[in-house]
Amino acid sequence: MSQPSQQDEIVAEQANLKGQQAAGIEPVIEAKGLSQGQIVRKRFLGHSGAIVGLVVFAIIFLMAFTSVGYAGIPGWWKYTHEAVSPLANDGAPTASLWPLAWGEHPFGQDRIGRDLFAMTMRGAQQSITIMVVIGLIAGLIGVAVGALAGYFRGWTEAILMRLTDIIIIIPALLLAAVMAQFAGRRDEGSWFASFASTNGVLALGIFLGLISWVGLARLMRGEFLTLREREFVDAARISGASNARIIFKHILPNAVGVLIVNVTLTMSAAILTETALSYLGVGVKSPDTSLGLLISQNQEAFTTRPWLFWFPGLFIVLICLSINFIGDGLRDAFDPRQKKFNPKKARDTGSPLAPGQTPVAAQEGSTGDRAAGGGAASGDKGA
Structure with a gap:
């Protein structure tokens, strides 16, 4: 039996494409x-x-790093996070939507x-x-460990995965508390205490x-275990x-989709972890501040001065959501296996067939029959 002709393959591919379109699946067709x-x-x-998500995160990023200044560079806002001024409007926000006004202390x-805005x-x-x-540190270590373990297998995988298991079982909050205690011992003069006292946020990060990185390492190991057996990898080895x-x-x-999604989730979880650590008093310390520390310091004023709690919480939610949306878009952009599903088109094409219209399954079957018949005929002719 000979192979199907090129025309039969084209007809079969067109029938498969029609079947996907009927199901509401639109393959991503790129311009040549x-x-x-x-x-x-x-x-x-x-x-x-x-x-x-990108627009929201860009606005927050620009506001945060230009308003109150960063690394000694002054910002355009007249107050800093440590400056104290007389209470205006009994401390309530001066910003309003109608009439539109910003005021002296908008938050x-x-x-x-x-000033709460600062x-x-x-x-x-x-x-x-x-x-x-x-995100950078966890991404680099997780990709390196998962790639080496999944690709080389053997003793490399055993050592790296046992190291991953050890780190997984150690509570992060306990380690953070121990680190905070060591960082607080400035009188000992150790390099870690000196670095943490002057770069507390960087040391915490x-x-x-x-x-x-342990979750990403496990996911990347699974992806590499699957992809290393694919034909294109064998062809590259040969x-x-x-x-x-x-x-x-x-x-x-080919594993970039899993990588991007997990890194963005890790970055979103990092903000929540920092919030929890600052809430427990082992994260960012005064006189510096963070969103988690602001929530911790103002939790008792939730009923009397709710704006002290809501504005930091709102920015935490906005940052986490925008990062997740950006990661979702990057996953769809980098993953070559992604296909778009259009539910409206699936409902529209799910209507009864018009008179004389052939179902997709029947088209595929008839295509296969024609291909098989053509092969049998050529085989008989050859005999």
Whole structure:
């Protein structure tokens, strides 16, 4: 029996495409001549949720790092997170939607007269810094450990996975509390105490990043275990590609969807972890501040001065949601296996067939019959 002709393969592919369209699945068709970067950018810009998340995060980032200044660079807001001024409007927010007004203290003031807008922007700076540091460190370590364990297997996998299991069972809050105690011993003169006392946020981000990679490592190991058995990896080995080239050029691009989703979730969880640590008193310490520390300090004023609690909480929610939306858009942009599902089109095409219209399944069956028949005929002719 001979192979189906090229025309039969084209007919079968068209029938498969019609079946996907009837089910509401729209394959992502890219324009010819575009580079990989252009294709990724086109997909990302077509994701409405990712664009909204990117715009919201960009606004928060610019407000946080330009309003109260950063690293000695002054900002455009006249108050700092430590400045104390007389209470205006009994500390209530001076901003209003109608009539539209910003006022002297748009987010209000705390009991001693500190501007809540300045403190919230400073807290957003700290939370974003911790989030980025944790995402970078956890991403790099998790990808390295998972890739090595999943690709090489054997004793490499055994050692790395047992190390991962040990780190998983140690509570992060307990380790953070121990780190905070060591960082507080400034009289001992150790390099860690000196670094933590002057770079508390960076030290907290590095520490949390060193214990937040275990989930990503397990997921990347599973992806590499699956992808290393694929045909394109075997073809790369036969062609003489090195292990490093196979890992970074062939396997890792196909696992980028899992990588991006997990890293963005880790970054979102980092803000919540920092909030919990600051709430328990082992995170960012006064006179500096963070969003979690603001919530911890103002929890008793929730009923009398709720704005002291709501504004830091609102920024935590906005940052976490925007990062998750951005990660979702990046996953769809980088993953070559993604297909768009259109429920409206699926409902529309699910209506009864018009008179004389052939079902998709029947089309596929008839195509297969024609292919088989053509092969049998050619076989008889050859005989």
